[in-house]
Amino acid sequence: MQGSAATSDEVILERIGSAAVIRLNRPKALNSLNLAMVRTMCAALEAFADDADVSVVVLTGEGERGLCAGGDIRVLYEMGRAGDAETTRFWREEFPLNYLIAHYPKPYIALMDGITMGGGVGLSSHGRHRVVTERTRLAMPETGIGYFPDVGTSWLLPKAPGETGTWMGLTGLEVSPSDAIFAGLADDFVPAEQLSELVKALSGLAPEADDEAVEAVLSWFATAPGESELQKHRTLIDRCFGHDSVEQIISDLEGEDGDFARRSREAILKRSPTSLKLTLRLLRDGRNSSGLVECLEREFGAGTEILCHHDFYEGVRAAIIDKDRNPKWSPPTLSEVTPDDIAPYVEGRHGTLFPEHRL
Template structure:
């Protein structure tokens, strides 16, 4: 059986490759442990001056967390929130705070936890064929692993829209919204890797990376293509600035019917298909987990209030652990694993409980976000005691 992680030192470069191509490099516990141990070793190794993080296989960098493993561990009685998510979040923080430069390369499918791994590197590369997204609300979960912190820092209400509607991003979108720094064409990734491995000094790998960007020598977004999500910002800001998911839906319906919302009508939008796109967005929301939608909106809005990444990870851990006790996560993941439904693009919708937004208990969600755990992500770093009311 192959190792879930390839770790080699070539020249002065530590090269980490996610190595589960049959599952699009989905993150499992073994991969997390191997990455953590390797990064700890390389941090103190003078022979390593920078790290490259990529994924094996043509389908994508990383499809996110391995929810097959989560379901399996849950069946064994393991407290998933205390093991899988905590380990993952600590790894993400380690990458974000790493003492040496880290270059990540996102290609093909890069979803959820995959964005969290690569998105906190010091230099983040996307290829022309990348497809990024936060699909969590489609399987009864919430954006996590620092995702709310990143989404809350996008322009206007775009992060709210991306989080709630599980929207896919192009390379241009990713750069414009701060998910990536530069686009390198797929056919030049091999050259880029070789250049990083051959460099005598890779303490400034960003300079090497930008030589391979589309339109060499140009800015970060050069060659990345149009940012399609940004073209919809006016009506997204108007509709998604509402305080609740129900109110967002009401605004989307009104806007799609030609009514004025927050001073904007579809006829005056910079998006020529604004009315149709707003109607599609509303239809999408109706297919997703009501509990996940309410919790996601609350979580993204909370991340705006001056949170650090570490603070966001702590809050996300508390919410993720609560979701492992809720039926929608298991309903959604089972549907996803069985490939019996695609909640975003086909007619079938999982049996969400509750099925209506009006029946979601916001009090429970707020309590979950605010209740400290006995074993947090950074118990000492944030001054959170080891002893608390939750496991």
């Protein structure tokens, strides 16, 4: 493909015809986001929005393993342990980037090829055109590291059919490309080998091309994604995950037959009890929220509060630092996590990201 590129160490900005392509370029780290990458993306999107020669913006990841595995949690861990006052700077700039993507004035196409988790979901699922492939592995696995699904997913997940989003948020388990489409986090399935041709076709659109023109191109390449396991188990999910109590959800799963219920229950039982109760609270609050900004504000406050407690550091230690996969949560059981324990996470006492409260 013909084009021009401006290359940095971690983000490649490329022009191919009328398409502006953003390539996340940390393949050895599964394109995990850091603050410099967030800043580069934000500046690029603002510039492309004002460029009359740009018809569409395409987000992709270098390497074949994934679009983006999330934020660089190790950096947050190290800064938080050191008491660095700038620890929350990443979220202060990442969350407004998620908002920018959700309200981007030009067609924004995310190629969710391979691992797309955490912050990678924030970069893609807020966009208007989300493409998955047979290699897509999507998840919000944060309860497994003593955190919670953020980047505005407390706005997105409650919009999934029934309690599908609750299942995703609590279990943290990976879902298939067909599941991602069913849950409303993706739109089209395109075989990975066709992605370069898809970008080429998008690059040939007129500068004034709109979303309808993009959808016409996507429909040419899109194929059937196959059966969704979440759709198959929708009745069970709705029956078990409709409660406002994690304990009741686990109890109901225990009474169900089959491998799906067993895997779901076993996954939840490995997660941080505090994270589970906080996640369920955020998802329920998200369902009744006025918009994405309200959810991002609430998530920012919860994330800032989490830095003051044990489980995040213990979860990252077990998963990333020591890699023993054996976190010791505190409190260790759900029964020991009270509503009063969760209250500080959602009281909004850590400032605001959107002083004008854009909706």
